Amino acid sequence: MKKDIILKAENISKQYRLGQVGTGTLSHDINRWWHLIRGKENPYLKIGDTNDRSTKGTSDYVWALRDINxxxxxxxxxxxxxxxxxxxxxxxxxxxxxxxxxxxxxxxxxxxxxxxxxxxxxxxxxxxxxxxxxxxxxxxxxxxxxxxxxxxxxxxxxxxxxxxxxxxxxxxxxxxxxxxxxxxxxxxxxxxxxxxxxxxxxxxxxxxxxxxxxxxxxxxxxxxxxxxxxxxxxxxxxxxxxxxxxxxxxxxxxxxxxxxxxxSDYKESKNEFLGIYELKNHRDKENLFGIYKAELFCDNQLSDTIYAGSMFKLRLYFDSCRDFYEGEIGIVIKDSDQISYLGLNNKHLGTNIIVKEGKGIGEILIEDFPLFANGDYWINLYFGDKGPNYEGLENAIKFKIIGEDVFGSGRKLDTAWNRIVHKKISIKTI
Structure with missing residues (x-):
């Protein structure tokens, strides 16, 4: 069946000169005109930085769009x-x-x-x-x-x-x-x-x-x-x-x-299918500590899939430039629409975490995982000292939840029950 195409974009690119209106200078306009009458390409199409607002760049020209089809x-x-x-x-x-x-x-x-x-x-x-x-x-x-x-x-x-x-x-x-x-x-x-x-x-x-x-x-x-x-x-x-x-x-x-x-904030790993996540080494604003790796376990097996009612364990690897004695490790679990389903940290559980200078490991354990609906989920990670210095990694981990016959009825769960046994949650450093 033939497609009824109503709109088609072919190799769309848009270049701007930063801080200027139009080309900015008469010399650039003349240079473009001189290349045009000789049948040559616009010389300024060969230069220009990628459209990344978070970096300074080296050129006055930036490609707001590049090769859109x-x-x-x-x-x-x-x-x-x-x-x-x-x-x-x-x-x-x-x-x-x-x-x-x-x-x-x-x-x-x-x-x-x-x-x-x-x-x-x-x-x-x-x-x-x-x-x-x-x-x-x-x-x-x-x-x-x-x-x-x-x-x-x-x-x-x-x-x-x-x-x-x-x-x-x-x-x-x-x-x-x-x-x-x-x-x-x-x-x-x-x-x-x-x-x-x-x-x-x-x-x-x-x-x-x-x-x-x-x-x-x-x-x-x-x-x-x-x-x-x-x-x-x-x-x-x-x-x-x-x-x-x-x-x-x-x-x-x-x-x-x-x-x-x-x-877009999530760095894929070659080992991702094993439940190993190499994270961007973000640091807190004073550059004192950061999480660089995470491992996800389902019933003590590395996995990127969690079964409803199983044992969920998340192991976080971090480093710190100093000791701190009132640390916090926390997570927020969200669905594919970024709606938060579960958020907790060690302060919620009434436990204290001591972090020593150098590399360390934190562990979040939920022995009876909440009965969420089937689908893809994301985990935000939080780690830091008491006060304003926290590291937050948005959408750091992507994993899948699959329903199981948790009630022994012969039917697998496919809707959310949000059941969670708080006494079986722990957060600690190893």
Whole structure:
């Protein structure tokens, strides 16, 4: 069966010069022009740092995006996820034709409506009603088409009382409500939505996600959705792409994309299948101590899989530049939606930990593991001294939980019971 491709990105790259508008200098513009008339490549495409906001870099040029390729089918809801600064908003601006790519091309079929930032495309001096007509005209709608949807747009936005008030007097939430209603109800073939929905209240977010689902499922329209709310991405999207430092590092089913997104702080190990995790050697802010390795055991066997009701043991290897006598070792276990299921440390158990200078080992033992649902889980690790100096490793360990016949009924557990016997938990140093 032939694919019905409505949007295609081919080798999209975007380069910026830091601290400057445009190319920044006349000499660079002349140099580009001189290469162009001789039929040669732009010389500044050969330079530039990777888009990593956490490093200083050596060049004034940075690649916000590099060699982005993907296709979107009609009726598909594509989630675009990644950390702040990964290039998501830049990509959406290129797809919406707000800015042009440095290299590559976008091919699309049909109108594109975008909701990129609070108030984008709105004139603050004009009323909400006037802005509906303005945005509709920008989208290529006739006045008759806009009038036919006007009442629905106003009702959905929930701003009826203020619809004839200048938009500059709207709150950011009201502005987003009206902007989303315009973009959704004027029936574009492709709807592009950035993180702006987070500005709205819970009731509006629920309505907006429901509307996007209706648009894609019933209207056969395409949605590109960017959000840091993974629960919303999971419920709305069918496919996804993960951006890191301006590049696509993964694309596929949305659940696999979310899992890969959480792995951005997680260092894979060749021994991972054995339950051995070589961790990034993070240190506390004064560089006094850090965890460098972890081992996960199920019933005293190294494993990355824990069976419900089994013995769970996590062994942490750390080093310290000094002694401390009121140490803390703790974990938080989260599901694939990053919802915390269990958090504990030795202080909760009323035990004290003494850490000696040099290398050491800590151990967290749960003899009767909580009866969580089947699936992938993540562990945050916490280690440190009493006071402000703590090391926290987010999503340091990924493991799987599998239900077992813990009650001897002949049926394996596949839903969460969250049963835990606190007397069988211990945290200690070895």
């Amino acid at each position: 993907f296709e979107v089918e009609r009726g598909e809801v594509l989630g675009i996820i990644g950390k702040n600064g990964a290039g998501k908003s830049t990509l959406l601006k290129i797809l919406s034709k707000v800015t042009a790519p440095t290299t590559g091309s976008i091919k699309s079929r049909g109108r594109i409506a975008s909701l990129l930032e609070v108030g984008t495309g709105f004139n603050g001096e004009m009323t909400g009603r006037e802005n509906i007509f303005l945005n509709g005209a920008i989208l290529g709608m006739t006045k008759k088409e806009i009038l036919s949807k006007l009442d629905e747009i106003i009702e959905f936005s929930g701003c009826e009382r203020y619809i004839d008030t200048p938009v500059k007097r709207y709150s950011s939430g009201m502005t987003v409500r009206l902007a989303f209603a315009v973009a959704a109800f004027l029936e574009p073939e492709i709807l592009v939505v950035d993180e702006v929905l987070a500005v709205g209240d819970a009731e509006f977010q629920k309505k907006a996600i429901g509307k996007m689902q209706d648009i894609s499922r019933e209207g056969g329209r395409t949605v590109l959705f960017v959000s840091h709310n993974m629960a919303a991405v999971k419920s709305l999207c069918t496919k996804g792409i993960v951006l890191e430092h301006g590049r696509v590092v993964f694309k596929g089913d949305v659940e696999d994309c979310i899992s890969r997104y959480y792995m």
